[in-house]
Amino acid sequence: MPRDWSKSEALLERARQSLPAGVSSPFRAKAPVPLFFQDGRGPRLLDADGNWYIDYTLAWGPNIHGYRHPRVVAAVRRAAEGPHTYGAQHELEFLTAEKVRSLVPCAELVGFTSSGTEACQIAWRLARAYTGRNLILKFEGHYHGWMDSVLLSYHPGAAEMGDPDSPCVVPQSRGQVPNAAENVVVARWNSSEAVERVFAARGAEIAAVVMEPVLCNSGCILPEPGYLEAVRGIAARYGALLVFDEVITGFRRALGGAQQFYGVTPDLATLGKAIGGGLALSAFAGRREILELLIGGGVAFGGSFNGNPLVLAGALATLEELSRDGGAPLDHANRLGEGLMEGIRDLARRKGLPLLISGFGAAFALHFTARQALREYRDTLGDDQSLLERLVRELAAEGVTILPDGRMYVSTVHTAREAEETLAAFEKVFDRW
Ligand SMILES: Cc1ncc(COP(=O)(O)O)c(C=O)c1O
Known part of the structure; x- marks a missing residue:
């Protein structure tokens, strides 16, 4: 049933007086309707107009246990009664780090900071310091935060990308330092030949190969069989580090992230989003001798809010809940999501719609494309964005929220009932097309 969004629209008008575009992150202004929310419970969200939604945005990923999970709420409430930050040591730091170490294969040591962007900054700095390169x-298509040094070739336009075998390094923001591009070389993803070629040309200069091990920021594209292993091998052969940006795949693809799922251990990994269960936490983890450069190795790092008790209390509760019963909650999310992928695919097939769904159960994306498979960012450029925008909007009108780029995140608290209602909403929308 179509929804009334008039309060959200009025609130947006008011917010525009005080905030750029009325939002706190421009990514959010792109939503077809920048909705205002007043509450959320489990897998459902309540907007300012009183409409409930089954939510697959999970706040762009962090809410792996949905909204207001009792275990996370209890832990944060307890922590909220104490000091919110010390700027000094307390037990939750090593307790949470121990938990991360027990789950994530590469994590010999763990450092905490507040955003995925920061975690990527320190990982790249450590890689450069460790290798002296x-x-x-x-x-192309991979996102590692919005800082000058990394916001390169994230979503380059077709006209500026250059030749697929030697892509241009494309800055993605006005105001970005112009020489950021000099410190980075870009290749197409999912081709070990492309990586081999870059190393053959410039191997002695390369500190690290950095990637999202599942390309979640360009439509949840899976790595080809053997690709991650091949890149691991090439990096090692040339003395470069392998860095997995697991801000999305961490604690989602598997408890130990994509590195555990695919059995390829990087030298360093960045973690974010799900690790905090909705609180502002990120982490970097990896080989002891690399992270130890932070102590007496001359690598600078800081952050007033690093490791504060409030977010670590939420994170520890989140990770304990995720890993309970041998990881049953995350297995459930991935299984339920796979069922949804299959169900949506089926509905589209019956309607003759050119819908391709890529990714894995807990994070997948919808593409309107004639392609049968996606291998890299360039393959997504032909997606029909107007069909996607229409779907996102019409699903919202039917009470289902997904991300504007067609991504859907499934939490541990979505149930068969939500899946059924979701498929019914898709069917209603597709029936009208
Ligand atoms: C893979 C990846 N790395 C880094 C980031 C940056 O994280 P944050 O938005 O917490 O700064 C994101 C955010 O979406 C991400 O998806």
């Missing part, structure tokens, strides 16, 4: 090899 400057260049970072990153891939």
Whole structure:
């Protein structure tokens, strides 16, 4: 049933007086209707107009246990009664780090900071310091935060990308320092030949290869079989580090992230989103000798809010809940999501719609494309964005929220009932097309 969004619209008008575009992150202004919310419970959200939604945005990923999970709420409430930050040591730091170490294969040591963007900054700095080299090899379509040094070739336009075999390094923001591009080399993803070629040309200069091990920021594209292993091998052969940006895949693809799922251990990993269960926490983890450069190794790092008790209390509760019963809650999310992927695919097939769904159960994306498979960012450029925008809007009108780029995140608290209602909403929308 179509929804009334008039309060959200009025609130947005008011917010525009005080906030750029009325939002706190411009990504959110792109939503077809920048909705205002007043509450959320489990897998459902309540907007300012009183409409409930089954939510697959999970706040762009963090809410792995949905909204207001009792275990997370209890832990944060307890922590809220104490000091919110010390700027000094307390037990929750090593307790949470121990938990991360027990789950994530590469995590010999763990450092905490507040956002995924910061975690990526320190990981790239550590890689450069450890190897004494400057260049970072990153891939088209991969996102590692919004800082000058990394916001390169994230979503380059077709006209500026250059040749697929030697892509241009494309800055993605006005105001970005112009020479950021000099410190990075870009390749197409999911081709070990492309990586081999870059290393053959510039191997001695490359500090690290950095990637999202599942390309979640360009439509949840899975790595080809053997690809991660091949890149691991090439990096090692040239003395470069392998860095997995697991801000999305961490605690989602598997408890130990994509590195555990695919059995490929990077030298460093960045973690964010799900780790905090909705609180502002990120982490970097990896080989002891690399992270130890922070102590007497001359690598600078800081952050007033690093490791504060409030977020760590939420994170520890989140990770304990995720890993309970051998990881049953996350297995459930992934299984339920796979069922949804299958169900949506089926509905589209019956309607003859060119819908391709890529990704894995707990994070997948919808693409309107004639392609049968996606391998890299360039393959997504032909997606029909107007169909996607229409779907996102019409699903919201039917009470289902997904991300504007067609991504859907499934939490541990979505149930068969939500899946059924979701498929019914898709069917209603597709029936009208
Ligand atoms: C893979 C990846 N890395 C880094 C980031 C940056 O994280 P944050 O938004 O917490 O700064 C994101 C955010 O979406 C991400 O998806």
